[in-house]
Amino acid sequence: MPQHAPAAEPSTTVPGAVHRLVDVPGGRIHLLEQGTGPLVLMIHGFPETSYSWRHQLSAVAAAGFRAVALDVRGYGRSSAPAPVDAYRMTAHVADNVGVVHALGEETATLVGHDWGSSIAADSALLRPDMFTAAALLSVPYAPWNPVRPTDGFARIGGDEEFYVSYFQQPGRAEAEIEPDVRGWLSGFYTSLSGDTMPPPGTDSPFFVPAGGTMRDRFTGGALPSWLPQADLDVYSADFERTGLTGALNRYRNVDRDWEDLAAWDGARLTCPALFIGGALDSSTTWMADAIAAYPTTLPGLVSSHILEGCGHWIQQERPEEVNALLTKWLHTVHA
Structure with a gap:
């Protein structure tokens, strides 16, 4: 797919980052890009945008990586299809694949927060050939289960x-x-x-x-x-x-996702992984059993960290700690 020239500078300015629009099969995705090296694709959650990675872009770029934060479809300057079912998980995975291709890369490491964590995990699960490692923030990985x-x-x-x-x-x-x-x-x-x-x-x-x-x-x-x-x-x-x-609309597809991904019942996520959660975050406390199951469900886990006193907006609440953990993990994965 063709890649657009850098977009006109919008009001959302992140120092050092370039705004870019790329074509993917499902429409257009807006990106913030900084640095060179192995591609690290950052995926935000609800209700955020690529701006939620403003503290990570420069740190990841400085660590020797091509840091790219996207606006998920339906957000920011990315395409917003009208049909509700256009926001099913498989469409988000396809967007990530399209972004990697549009950027001229073959593989990427994923970093996701909130819904972005689930999108990152499922992208690595469905396309392990392309997404070779995944850092999951706030929302733990949990395999498909039989409850609608x-x-x-x-x-x-x-x-x-x-x-x-x-x-x-x-x-x-x-x-x-x-x-x-x-x-x-x-x-x-x-x-x-x-x-x-x-x-x-x-x-x-x-x-x-x-x-x-x-x-x-x-x-x-x-x-x-x-x-x-x-x-x-x-x-x-x-x-x-x-x-x-x-x-x-992402929430309105949870049953469609369940139907689409039924073939991955109980599937383990085997790629090298990182988990960072906030001790005060409901996502961490409600899903404590999912975290405890990581030795089985996330066998490639490199390290897992719970930040005391931290809530849900982990990379914004604790940017220095998250950046240190993230860049250390990235260097381990890409050693």
Whole structure:
């Protein structure tokens, strides 16, 4: 596929990084690129963009790698197809394959956070010939299992509604978020950050009371220390322009993913891997069994780290620690 010239410099500026648009079979992907060497592809989660890797790009480039952070389809300046099923996991894997080809490379190391962690893991699982190592941040690897995801999420909610279930109906979460995108993002980031999240024993923002919204349980007050107003402005501007439908459609494909990936029932992820989680992150605590199973499910694991006092936004909350762990692992993988 042809590669576009560097894109006109948008408002999202990361010092030293070049903005680029590349064609992939599913549309167009926007990238931030810095450095030369083996390709390291960074995949963000919800609700973020390539900007969430602003602290890692220069560190990975300085360590001798070609650091590339993408806007996942539906986010930022990447294509946002209209059909809900265009956001199934296999489409994201295909986008990653297309990016590697568009950049003139044959293989890549993947680094993913949140949904990006799942996209990275499944990319390495489905295309081990191309994606030769995977660093997973915040969300642990867990193999396919026989429980249909929406059935499992419905049971988690009990008398209330688990947030993934709340996100399923197109337009419903958008109606909550889009009248005040900046305020919603601020509340979501704050409620999942180690230094500003609700204290233990209080109602969780991941559970929606009958007739309520997620926003009802967001933490108020000051922004977390890692998120100055200028960075919140960057995220807000992107999502005010694109809306949240593309981002939310990832959640609306969990059952399609389950059907698409059934052949990988119980599959181990054998490539060299790294896991970094936050001790205060619900993704880490809820999936503690998945982390404990790593000797079986992730036999190529090089190292696993839980950062005390850290919440969900791990590479932004603790950039220096994450950069040190990530670059050490990259040098081990590429030794």
